[in-house]
Amino acid sequence: MLKKPFAFFLIAVICPFFWGKNPSPTPTKEPINIILMIGDGMGLSQITAGMIANHNELNLERFRHIGLIKTFSSNDLITDSAAGATAFACGKKTHNAYVGLDAYKRPMTTILELAHERELSTGLIATSYIQHATPASFFAHQPNRYMYEEITEDILAGTVDIAIGGGRKFFDQREDGRNLIDSLAAHGYEVFNGLSKAKKQAESSRVVVLAKKEHLPQVTEGRGRFLAKAADFATGKLKQNNKGFFLMIEGSQIDFGGHSNNKDYIVNEVKDFDYTIGKVLDFAEADGNTLVIVTADHETGGFAIEGGDIDTGEVYGDFTSGKHTATMVPVFAYGPGAEEFTGIYENTEIFTKMINAFGFDLNEAP
Numbered sequence: 247m248l249k250k251p252f253a254f255f256l257i258a259v260i261c262p263f264f265w266g267k268n269p270s271p272t273p274t275k276e277p278i279n280i281i282l283m284i285g286d287g288m289g290l291s292q293i294t295a296g297m298i299a300n301h302n303e304l305n306l307e308r309f310r311h312i313g314l315i316k317t318f319s320s321n322d323l324i325t326d327s328a329a330g331a332t333a334f335a336c337g338k339k340t341h342n343a344y345v346g347l348d349a350y351k352r353p354m355t356t357i358l359e360l361a362h363e364r365e366l367s368t369g370l371i372a373t374s375y376i377q378h379a380t381p382a383s384f385f386a387h388q389p390n391r392y393m394y395e396e397i398t399e400d401i402l403a404g405t406v407d408i409a410i411g412g413g414r415k416f417f418d419q420r421e422d423g424r425n426l427i428d429s430l431a432a433h434g435y436e437v438f439n440g441l442s443k444a445k446k447q448a449e450s451s452r453v454v455v456l457a458k459k460e461h462l463p464q465v466t467e468g469r470g471r472f473l474a475k476a477a478d479f480a481t482g483k484l485k486q487n488n489k490g491f492f493l494m495i496e497g498s499q500i501d502f503g504g505h506s507n508n509k510d511y512i513v514n515e516v517k518d519f520d521y522t523i524g525k526v527l528d529f530a531e532a533d534g535n536t537l538v539i540v541t542a543d544h545e546t547g548g549f550a551i552e553g554g555d556i557d558t559g560e561v562y563g564d565f566t567s568g569k570h571t572a573t574m575v576p577v578f579a580y581g582p583g584a585e586e587f588t589g590i591y592e593n594t595e596i597f598t599k600m601i602n603a604f605g606f607d608l609n610e611a612p
Contacts, residue, residue: 280538310584
């Protein structure tokens with residue numbers, strides 16, 4: 247017969263081992279803020295390459311809730327960024343090239359617009375044009391992602407409080423001759439040509455930073471830590487709203503490296519995106535009310551790692567394509583509601599899970 251102290255020890259140690267495998271979920275509070283970070287074209291090989299190049303360490307390792315999403319669009323096994331981001335933003339599959347529209351070209355309300363309707367603050371950051379397919383899918387409603395001038399006009403709807411990226415030429419060098427920078431000012435925005443000026447001079451809660459006429463340069467060709475600094479500026483502005491905020495941050499140029507089959511371009515952009523992830527996680531940890539989600543719209547290039555060296559940071563790889571592929575991509579989540587992002591699911595579920603995390607009731611008017 248077991249002595250009582252030893253029996254109690256077995257109960258205390260062994261029983262939780264079995265019972266603890268599927269514990270009852272602990273209720274978590276709803277986040278006040280959601281930061282969605284999209285590494286455009288960032289599949290597992292791109293992440294792994296960045297990890298090797300960074301000597302076996304990434305900020306992504308700080309996440310404990312990880313899943314996989316299916317990326318196909320409504321009309322193709324292989325999605326483009328417009329359909330992929332629209333799935334995140336609106337919760338429905340759509341045709342490739344459609345921005346903020348369903349497969350029948352009907353406008354859909356985005357998570358950013360829903361947040362704006364409920365008086366939350368909103369923001370978008372990209373290292374591409376701010377009108378590029380991914381950021382555009384959160385505020386625009388157009389049948390073709392390349393309708394940059396029309397997409398630019400959609401910004402004037404005023405649902406985006408903070409917008410930071412490139413694409414200034416679609417505001418002030420338009421084919422229709424209009425100057426939409428003046429229109430932005432008339433709609434209550436402060437407009438800046440550089441982030442440093444915005445950080446020093448911006449007084450309002452509605453700021454547009456058009457840092458370049460075109461896309462921003464590569465991180466190794468003069469962009470530096472722009473993405474992380476933009477994230478810091480945006481969160482500093484947005485958190486002033488006690489009702490909360492929604493912010494989308496895109497590492498746009500991981501995709502550019504995949505399309506050009508340029509391994510070094512991919513690696514450096516992944517490392518920069520991961521550096522920004524680290525800064526965002528630091529904000530979320532200090533804040534305690536912020537849900538951070540990191541994912542990708544698709545993988546680009548069919549990138550495969552063939553070798554390398556963790557000590558030197560060398561990566562050897564090759565590509566099967568200069569286009570997107572249909573492989574699933576990972577999802578990482580941290581903060582209140584993060585546990586809901588594990589498993590394998592459709593890309594449209596990112597929208598649903600964010601709506602549920604915010605506690606938005608779509609059947610009730612805000």
